[in-house]
Amino acid sequence: xxxxxxTIPTKxxxxxxxMNIKRKESFFQYARKHWQLYAIFIMPAFLLTVIFKYxxxxxxxxxxxxxxxxxxxxxxxxxxxxxxxxxxxxxxxMNYLANTLxxxxxxxxWGFPVPIILALLLNRLQNRKLKSGIQMILYMPNFISVxxxxxxxxxxxxxxxxxxxxxxSSLNFMTMPEAFRSIYIISGIWQGAGWASIMYTASLxxxxxxxxxxxxxxxxxxxQQMKVVDWPAIKDMVVIQFILSAGNIMSIGFEKAYALQTxxxxxxxxxxxxxxxxxxxxxxxxxxxTAVGLFNTVINVILLVVxxxxxxxxxxxxxx
Amino acid sequence: xxxxxxxxxxxxxxxxxxxxxNLFLILxxxxxxxxxxxxxxxxxxDPVVLNNKGxxxxxxxWTTTAYERVIENSQIWIGFRNALVYSVVFTAISVFVTLLCxxxxxxxxxxxxxxxxxxxxxxxxxxGGLIPTYLLISDLGMLNTMWALVIPGAFSxxxxxxxxxxxQGIPKELQEAASVDGADDLTFFFKVLLPxxxxxxxxxxxxxxxxxxxxxFDALIYLSSDAKQPLQLVLRAILIQNQPQSGMIADIQSxxxxxxxxxxxxxxxxxxxxxxxxxxxxxxxxxxxAGIMVGSVKG
Numbered sequence: 001x002x003x004x005x006x007t008i009p010t011k012x013x014x015x016x017x018x019m020n021i022k023r024k025e026s027f028f029q030y031a032r033k034h035w036q037l038y039a040i041f042i043m044p045a046f047l048l049t050v051i052f053k054y055x056x057x058x059x060x061x062x063x064x065x066x067x068x069x070x071x072x073x074x075x076x077x078x079x080x081x082x083x084x085x086x087x088x089x090x091x092x093x094m095n096y097l098a099n100t101l102x103x104x105x106x107x108x109x110w111g112f113p114v115p116i117i118l119a120l121l122l123n124r125l126q127n128r129k130l131k132s133g134i135q136m137i138l139y140m141p142n143f144i145s146v147x148x149x150x151x152x153x154x155x156x157x158x159x160x161x162x163x164x165x166x167x168x169s170s171l172n173f174m175t176m177p178e179a180f181r182s183i184y185i186i187s188g189i190w191q192g193a194g195w196a197s198i199m200y201t202a203s204l205x206x207x208x209x210x211x212x213x214x215x216x217x218x219x220x221x222x223x224q225q226m227k228v229v230d231w232p233a234i235k236d237m238v239v240i241q242f243i244l245s246a247g248n249i250m251s252i253g254f255e256k257a258y259a260l261q262t263x264x265x266x267x268x269x270x271x272x273x274x275x276x277x278x279x280x281x282x283x284x285x286x287x288x289x290t291a292v293g294l295f296n297t298v299i300n301v302i303l304l305v306v307x308x309x310x311x312x313x314x315x316x317x318x319x320x
Numbered sequence: 321x322x323x324x325x326x327x328x329x330x331x332x333x334x335x336x337x338x339x340x341x342n343l344f345l346i347l348x349x350x351x352x353x354x355x356x357x358x359x360x361x362x363x364x365x366d367p368v369v370l371n372n373k374g375x376x377x378x379x380x381x382w383t384t385t386a387y388e389r390v391i392e393n394s395q396i397w398i399g400f401r402n403a404l405v406y407s408v409v410f411t412a413i414s415v416f417v418t419l420l421c422x423x424x425x426x427x428x429x430x431x432x433x434x435x436x437x438x439x440x441x442x443x444x445x446x447x448g449g450l451i452p453t454y455l456l457i458s459d460l461g462m463l464n465t466m467w468a469l470v471i472p473g474a475f476s477x478x479x480x481x482x483x484x485x486x487x488q489g490i491p492k493e494l495q496e497a498a499s500v501d502g503a504d505d506l507t508f509f510f511k512v513l514l515p516x517x518x519x520x521x522x523x524x525x526x527x528x529x530x531x532x533x534x535x536x537f538d539a540l541i542y543l544s545s546d547a548k549q550p551l552q553l554v555l556r557a558i559l560i561q562n563q564p565q566s567g568m569i570a571d572i573q574s575x576x577x578x579x580x581x582x583x584x585x586x587x588x589x590x591x592x593x594x595x596x597x598x599x600x601x602x603x604x605x606x607x608x609x610a611g612i613m614v615g616s617v618k619g
Contacts, residue, residue, distance in 0.1 A: 027431050027432075030429075030431045031431065034430075034505060036504060036505040036506050037423075037424040037427075037430060037505055038424075038432075040420070040505075040506065041420045041421060041423050041424045041505070041509075042420075042421055042424050042425075042436060044417045044420060044421070044475070045417050045418070045420065045421035045440070045475045045480065046421075046436065046439070048417065048471070048472075048474055048475040049439060049440060049443060049475060050439075051456075052453070052456070052471070052472040052473075053443040053447060053448070054443075055448075055452075055456055056447065056448025056449070056452035056453040056455075056456055057446070057447065057448045057452070058448070058452075059448050059451070059452025059453075059455055059456065060448055060449065060452055062451070062452065062455075069455070117344070118345070118348065120341075121341045121342070121344065121345050122345070124338070124341065125345075134345065134349055136602065136605065137349050137352055137353060138348070138349070138352065139601070139605070140352065140356075140598060140601070141352055143530060143534075143594075143597045143598055143601050144534075144594055144597075144598075145533070145534035145535075145536075145552055145555070145593075145594075146534065146535075146536070146552075147534075147536055147552045147555045147556050147559060147560065148555060148559070148590050148593060148594055150559070150560060151555065151558075151559030151560060151586060151589075151590055152355060152359060152590060154559065154560070155359070155583075155586060155587070155590075156355055156358070160371060162358055162374065162375075165374050190351065190352065193348075194348075194352070221330075221331055221333055221334050222330075222333070222334045222337045222338065223333060223334075223337060254537055255535065255536060255537050258537075259556070259560050276449070276450055276451075277450065277541075280450055280451045280454070281450070281451075281454065281541055286451050286455070289450065289451050290449060290450075290451040290452060293449035293450055293451065294449060296449075297446060297447065297449060300445075301445055301446060304445060
């Protein structure tokens with residue numbers, strides 16, 4: 001869940017490790033004394049991680065095979081990078097890659113500033129009741145499911161739906177490839193911007209009150225107050241959020257794209273995630289699908305590292 | 321000093337910012353509320369009228385047929401029941417495992433923390449992907465069972481980090497006092513630590529519950545039998561695939577009337593399926609800010 005992204009492995013805590021004098025006891029002495037920490041506290045999470053996260057990583061090997069489920073990984077034929085070259089050379093490759101990148105990059109450009117703007121505006125509201133009322137409305141769409149959201153979108157945009165009635169037109173938006181991205185991004189902002197503004201609102205409430213008073217006494221106008229007081233309070237959060245979203249460009253979700261897909265808008269709505277699903281689970285081409293998925297993951301990791309480097313350069317060496 | 325300034329005393333630039341800003345807020349709120357109101361109102365209107373003229377406030381044209389038909393349909397209720405079971409079981413397992421794991425990870429003296437950190441954090445950026453995970457679930461015999469939905473994703477590293485940060489904000493004296501009293505780690509955790517961590521527990525419960533309730537992908541790939549489908553898959557058939565449950569419209573003779581009623585059923589389905597979460601969430605609202613603060617202060 002995106003809100004969970006607020007916390008980042010914290011550096012100060014790692015640094016603040018106390019120089020424990022009793023540290024001389026060996027690991028085994030420590031583990032014997034605190035066996036519960038290992039056997040009860042960590043064990044469930046550790047086992048779940050190893051079984052459901054690391055074993056599938058081993059399963060990636062089938063990307064380099066002509067995998068046959070009956071023969072298993074050991075019995076299937078190794079074919080090297082054939083699946084990858086097949087994907088990279090297929091005529092659809094550029095289309096799917098471009099669809100994935102466009103959808104998430106445009107989504108980032110349009111969607112990223114909205115929660116920040118909302119939080120800054122909410123922060124200026126002086127009537128507390130009004131503020132929390134608006135917040136409540138802004139958070140609400142986050143609790144609507146992807147399926148219901150897409151169902152609503154289809155209803156509102158249908159040929160004789162309210163949008164067409166309003167403009168006296170009869171466009172069938174869901175069948176237009178050129179409308180897909182706008183629908184996806186606007187509905188995403190509609191649903192998520194309010195919720196995403198929470199963490200900026202929280203950071204803003206941490207802003208120094210004295211600083212704000214001082215700024216007002218000095219005659220700072222609203223713009224200057226935002227620049228001097230509000231922006232510094234949320235800057236770190238903005239940087240972290242930006243790195244995380246930019247690093248997730250390739251991992252754009254399957255659920256919504258698939259629910260907004262129609263046979264006619266497929267040219268712009270088929271992204272790598274939906275393609276992996278169709279190839280792998282609907283057509284049973286396990287190896288090829290795994291190769292495509294791996295390609296996606298690797299690009300994503302590279303992006304995350306690069307974005308983190310670039311942003312931390314711009315932000316005085318402060319990245320994640 | 322009072323930081324409030326009346327609108328009249330502002331300079332021109334401030335007035336402009338305030339006006340444009342408030343206009344933006346109003347438009348945004350309207351954009352959220354109007355579609356929702358439209359769906360609610362439209363769900364009560366006679367399908368023929370709705371199809372030809374749009375919504376009307378002539379109450380003689382209002383009807384509750386759609387709701388009656390949706391409520392009478394058993395598949396919706398099966399979906400509700402399944403979604404409730406999956407969400408409750410998933411939330412219980414997930415929050416418990418996450419809270420447990422966060423405890424050693426929050427302790428400065430925990431030996432092996434570095435190792436576990438690496439093991440956990442890697443999974444945030446790299447994974448096996450769809451097919452290898454699917455094959456594993458299949459090999460484990462979990463296909464078409466609830467366990468395929470509630471076990472594999474139960475441990476969330478993000479949530480563990482949030483819980484860990486919260487624990488670290490609890491005064492160290494509590495633990496020292498407990499260990500002087502001879503309490504072992506388990507006793508301390510359940511008797512002392514968890515009771516003072518209610519806000520973060522509430523937030524984790526809410527996130528996990530809502531996340532499971534609203535998702536459909538795992539159910540789509542792992543569950544095959546109708547009797548096990550959660551609500552979202554039932555909704556998907558009605559809202560996305562235009563396949564109303566056969567019992568809902570089977571008695572209507574004309575194809576056109578059937579199609580119109582099918583449309584109306586969508587509105588009622590949306591309302592009925594969304595109401596439980598929308599009603600629930602204000603009760604959790606007081607925890608949102610607290611829970612988020614946990615993360616942001618430490619982050």
